[in-house]
């Protein structure tokens with residue numbers, strides 16, 4: 001197929017309407033209903049056709065209509081009011097600024113809060129008008145920036161601009177996924193080109209093998225207060241093959257992907273430097289990698305420090321680690337981004353990409369069990385002093401999965417924390433529900449205070465509201481289903497039936513997400529007869545709307561979609577189950593608003609968090625989900641249902657059988673009966689009690705503003721303090737830490753602990769709570785007592801030598817030297833448990849700039 005190149009001619013706006021340009025360009029419109037309404041009012045039909053995208057409305061509205069509006073006093077007054085509101089939103093102090101003031105008032109240093117944070121991600125889902133995402137990871141990144149904006153957190157987003165985005169999905173007549181790659185025209189999107197003082201486009205350069213350069217221009221999108229920089233290699237100065245580096249998201253082979261990641265990471269840092277210089281934006285102190293893809297950003301920052309601050313690699317690494325936060329998103333080992341080591345050699349060996357950075361050091365950062373592979377997640381963990389998973393359960397799974405990087409430590413001590421994802425309320429909440437939650441009181445989102453309580457509203461009114469949202473979804477289902485059938489080759493005449501699919505009174509269940517195997521899109525089809533019976537039940541039927549894209553290279557995922565489409569094509573059930581092609585943000589919103597139940601049945605624990613169920617909950621949808629990701633943490637027995645899992649069953653087919661059967665039982669015996677249990681006035685009172693409880697209790701917890709505040713407090717602030725410590729006194733801190741690490745590395749293998757004794761003072765049969773004394777001989781080799789922490793570790797023992805429920809207490813060196821230069825360490829502790837206990841003594845590194853004792857992955861136990 002021929003790829004058509006598009007270009008856009010901007011309409012000249014009459015002078016009185018000039019402010020519309022700013023309102024259309026700042027993507028705050030995407031979560032600000034008054035701005036959306038203003039643009040829709042310009043030309044309602046056009047607005048409907050272009051999904052409310054203000055840039056397209058301005059580009060396509062007839063000039064005569066603009067002239068008319070230019071003389072319409074009431075329209076001009078509304079435009080002015082909304083412009084003023086945007087200006088206030090962009091300039092008034094918000095949560096972050098109030099925190100700074102508060103610190104200053106208390107006499108604390110307001111500079112504890114970083115001056116800026118750079119947030120790197122391979123995808124950003126801000127709005128469907130900027131289709132630069134594939135799924136949850138990108139939408140999360142978009143929500144992160146939006147909430148940062150609402151909270152006033154000074155963030156800069158960094159990623160790539162893909163000419164063809166991810167892809168548009170259709171289905172063939174026999175149900176196979178068909179991909180289209182319409183080419184986007186950035187000049188028609190809400191983007192500005194980054195230019196220098198002379199008005200020339202800034203070109204970022206990164207070296208490629210064979211003495212070539214990869215150049216990229218930089219588009220900036222404005223997400224409220226937060227700029228988003230998107231690098232675009234499609235510039236005439238590039239060789240043809242290099243122009244295509246940013247052609248598609250997640251398309252192409254490993255070579256293509258590594259070029260994208262080099263551009264995003266190395267080029268991304270260079271773009272940030274240009275942006276800060278030109279826009280007068282403070283330089284980021286903290287760099288946050290959303291997944292490992294942008295990990296090369298750490299190498300570029302090491303290069304900068306080596307070149308401009310005359311640090312060596314180790315000193316620079318100490319500095320970079322202090323200021324880096326890494327968030328891992330996949331508990332699926334196969335989902336981790338790895339490259340053949342040869343490929344790294346190919347791109348890095350001539351030294352032009354990162355002058356002064358030793359290739360061997362680079363390779364060591366990504367080393368993993370397989371010596372032929374370079375592991376981007378391992379590099380992320382080695383480049384970041386702070387790392388986290390995205391739900392409590394995923395934190396635990398990640399600590400297990402990456403425990404090998406911290407040998408000798410119990411998985412509970414592996415330094416990977418958890419920050420549970422959240423979703424941007426103002427983006428995902430239907431306007432009507434948002435009002436109930438008090439959103440409208442605080443312009444531009446919840447401003448970090450958390451949504452207030454559910455306003456008083458009767459069950460009947462709340463139910464009416466939910467029914468309205470369900471009806472809106474059904475309208476969308478019919479429209480999209482019809483379009484899909486037309487696209488599959490049906491004629492208008494045969495499609496009258498699509499006007500009556502779905503029933504506004506029937507329990508509506510939504511299932512939409514990407515289609516990797518672990519998400520099990522077709523679990524509900526495991527026993528087709530049972531599903532059929534639920535759909536067609538005479539008293540208590542259900543209806544199901546299903547959507548999702550499969551990665552274009554994933555034939556297995558496409559087979560799942562085909563299975564689903566073929567089931568839904570059956571004339572007997574097609575009025576109760578539909579597959580809607582081309583799941584994206586514009587479809588998603590209708591599903592989250594209107595589904596009574598949001599279904600999620602991943603293979604536990606492979607769903608890191610899952611966020612679609614949070615968006616449904618924000619609108620009063622009840623989750624029916626496997627206890628995985630966020631649901632494991634937030635399910636409370638009254639905000640939805642947990643599908644029982646058969647984790648222990650090794651055979652996946654049998655596990656699917658068991659879990660599918662549990663799902664049918666749950667829906668047939670609990671969910672549907674509750675939905676159809678009505679009061680005299682037709683309201684399902686017990687159902688509404690669960691809806692209320694969901695809105696009131698989950699509403700505040702699932703917010704991205706809660707998530708971003710957690711990142712600020714637990715990651716960005718400590719990281720900024722670490723950077724300050726490392727760079728103090730002309731980088732004396734980094735030099736000191738690097739010297740310490742070298743000393744530990746040189747001497748650690750000779751550190752020994754021996755002759756541990758635990759002395760039960762009074763009696764031979766100690767009682768819980770008795771104080772015991774512990775001593776041990778420690779040879780510190782070349783290290784000083786101040787370099788280490790010597791601890792007694794005591795806990796329960798079972799049949800193995802593993803300790804559980806441990807307490808660790810530091811011992812102090814006595815002045816009496818033991819044998820051969822060893823120091824005697826002593827201390828005491830109260831026995832914490834009754835029963836069978838065990839203990840050992842261990843030596844850990846200690847340094848003020850380490851975030852945890854496990855950080856260096858070094859520990860010596862008593863012999």
Ligand SMILES: *Cc1c(COP(=O)(O)O)cnc(C)c1O
Nearest residue numbers: 135136513584585588610611612
């Ligand atoms: C929220 C969202 C997702 C992520 O959903 P999960 O439940 O995490 O799979 C994917 N796609 C779109 C369009 C979304 O809005």
